[in-house]
Amino acid sequence: MSTVNPEPTIVSLDKGTHYLCTCARSQNSPYCDGSHKGTQFQPLVLELEAPQTVEVTP
Numbered sequence: 001m002s003t004v005n006p007e008p009t010i011v012s013l014d015k016g017t018h019y020l021c022t023c024a025r026s027q028n029s030p031y032c033d034g035s036h037k038g039t040q041f042q043p044l045v046l047e048l049e050a051p052q053t054v055e056v057t058p
């Protein structure tokens with residue numbers, strides 16, 4: 001069962017480092033929750049210098 005929303009997700013992120021899921025296993029989509037361990041996937045790392053709203057497309 002996939003936990004990724006098939007529609008793009010708009011998220012407001014604070015300044016700092018954010019880890020977004022690329023494996024579709026996260027129970028906290030669109031954020032990485034470590035469920036990719038044991039797969040070939042790695043989270044997408046976003047380093048933001050200021051708060052920003054981003055669109056995450058699965």
Ligand code: FES
Binds near residue numbers: 020023035
């Ligand atoms: S849980 Fe999907 S990349 Fe980490």
